[in-house]
Amino acid sequence: MPEREKLTERRIAEEALGLIDEDGIDGLSMRKLGQRLGTTSMSIYTYFTDKEAVLAGVAQLILSEVDAPSDEGLDWREVVRRIMWSYREVCHRHINAAPLAIKYPPTTPDALAFVEAGFRALRRAGFDDQSIARSYRALAAYSFGTLAIEMNGYYATASAAAAPGARRETLHAATLDKHLPTVAEIRPSLAEQHDAEEFEYGLELILTGFADITAAGGS
């Protein structure tokens, strides 16, 4: 199906995101992308230096979808909450592309909008530069890590008795109980966790920590 339309950096990234949504990052090839755009793979190189640049472009596209709440009348905690939950929602909606949002930082103005919104809310609340940078980093780390856990079905894999794909040394329940009794004990509780609930727990823990530690705490 050759889509005929002027080639654009934007259109290429959008089509790439579509392909990734359907087939995953490994399912994206320059050849397939070219075909989907109604041209050859080589025409893409007019707009992006290489495949990695395309992937970075896809990341910008996703990050642009994150809410950037104006902070009028909102507590800084509430602004941060909205951004964090929106970030998580966007990454789940493009779950195949989520690793790109983790790997490539926002660089375009659209992709940076939510960062600006967050920084402004913290500034208003009286955080100094270092505290803002520090809070941003801690929140970024937490959201990246959360995504990583939620993406791979991290615990689903961990709970499976067998080492995935390894043909020997599968972990029998017996050896588990013997050598790793506490792991065996806690496993059910890990399996019972709800992603959203645990995300909230950690997020509120961090927000409370900010309030305790930064000078701006009470505002």
Place this chain on the structure above:
Amino acid sequence: MPEREKLTERRIAEEALGLIDEDGIDGLSMRKLGQRLGTTSMSIYTYFTDKEAVLAGVAQLILSEVDAPSDEGLDWREVVRRIMWSYREVCHRHINAAPLAIKYPPTTPDALAFVEAGFRALRRAGFDDQSIARSYRALAAYSFGTLAIEMNGYYATASAAAAPGARRETLHAATLDKHLPTVAEIRPSLAEQHDAEEFEYGLELILTGFADITAAGGS
């Protein structure tokens, strides 16, 4: 250089880790790995179902290097600190392979040793099952995210004026100041951050949060 030695799941994973340490994950191919082992790529398939299984095996190898402190006489906070710092150190020592440690959960007994140690320390301190699972998840999220930020030189890229590889729409300092003034303001503080210092800040924040929230707090 054909290394002649009996082929083993373990030896294959070790050689794969060596290759990744040198050339990165993309630098690992089944063909090169086979050559390094003194055979063909195909002989590897006797021990691993596919390339992904090899990567999961490499992850187990790395995770086995993480310290698993015995909790005798140690405060639970101190046990967690040692594990977290060791995890970080191991991933930095195998920085090219670090994404594997994030992607593949520990499944072999050796790789699970540090998890067992951590769980045991929390159990001793009086944490119930749910609190242990919850703490583990929060700490895992934080360490994964930290790694992701430290790995890609996340802020280094973010600080560069240009969107990497995109040929248009590079972000000029002027448009930055105009549309993203707070981002422009905070950028220097982000560039000044020290990885280890920020890691400690977030880790201690989380540990304090655990003490506040779990019933076992004071012990």
Place this chain on the structure above:
DNA sequence: ACCTGAACACCGTTCAAGT
């Protein structure tokens, strides 16, 4: 059971050539 070589169906990217 373990290893092999040839073959299949792909890749990203370069380059010379076209408009």
Place this chain on the structure above:
DNA sequence: ACCTGAACACCGTTCAAGT
């Protein structure tokens, strides 16, 4: 400036054949 087709140097994995 933008697009193209052929070519280069690779991939992971299957399969039939060997020991």
